[in-house]
Amino acid sequence: MTTSEWAEVDRYLVESLVQDADTEAALAANAAAGLPAIDVSPPQGKFLNLLARSAGVRRVLEIGTLGGYSTIWLARAVGEKGQVITLEFQQQHADVARENLDRAGIGARVDIRVGAALDSLPVLAAEHPEPFDLVFIDADKVNNSNYVQWALRLTRPGSIIIVDNVVRNGAVADASSDDPVIQASRDVIELLAAEPTLDATALQTVGAKGWDGFAYAIVNGAD
Template sequence: MNPSHTWNLVDQYITEHLIPHDPILEQVLSNNREAELPAQDVSASQGKLLQLFIRMKNAKRILEIGTLGGYSTIWMASALPADGSLVTIEHNPHHAKVAQSNISLAQLENLVEFRIGNALEQLAQLDAEQTEPFDLIFIDADKPNNPGYLKWALRFSRPGTVIIGDNVIRNGEIINENSVDPSVNGVKEFYTLLSQESRISATAIQTVGSKGYDGFVIGIVN
């Protein structure tokens, strides 16, 4: 059997057994397809994983860099307490409009704050506003800027803050020394910074499934 076909079937098995059907999340994915957004949402099992991290951390403040259509945003925001908050940053106005509609569908508007524009500029604005530290930060935007996002994430952290980076295996291309792909090289620099940064202890997990061969970096600020 083709390995990728097996990965898809196993992902379906996991979803059927461990993730209750949620018509709102299904509608969100449908809305994203109809709006012709890139099919880059996390999988259901990955969304559930993010939700579990938030619950394990008892997180009340979340920063998401890269909203897309809000699918991962909904997974995370739904794990927050009533007095929690999630700040999400999206560069593309069309994506942000779809995401805002999806957040409203999920009735989570009171927990989610949108920042629309260049992520590095929006992060600088948050800093200018003297934002409080976050409990969990999810980095899932353009990969060439991952090193910059990590530097901001550390600035917005305190001891115990969890930092998660998505799409950090790139189908194994991170070990290709000759890669000229800006996304691959951005992720490789992300790893280099993590290896040199004493403020965070991190590891990476390779994943296979409906999203192909990729993975997460997961770290905790010391």
């Protein structure tokens, strides 16, 4: 199949299962503000929502906010008493995300922290927060392994860690690649495989966003 055929399937799935006024408005606002169109796809966004709801997630850490598209799906999942803490590097992106979240009626559940995630994470850890039930990593790819290490410090047995965009059009299988993003994807997969406190897999995905995939891990030790 071609990318256009994958996109056509995505359009059908969105029209049938995912159409949603608040998230569509967020994507429109992101485009109007000039944000890059690198959000998760609508089917992937709803998948995150359903996954979090199925697991009874109440506390989420998101690394990489952009305009808050995936944040909306996650904030809906945690419910009125839940919380999402999301880390965003650029103030402009955070401002757009705040408007999108408030428009969707779930802004009160979301704490947006602006700055480099590797600076924000030590500050967050020093606050000794309750463990997060789910960590969604979708930021600068070269730091994915660092983000997973921080996620391990901030979660509990049974928590979920998801790392987006690890397949990279299949290039993750190329051990000879000198692309730092590809090497980072290989590094994080190797970390997930070697880390004894994690049990992980990865899935390839195709659709309007092309060919990619995500890693999914559970922190070991839950009953």
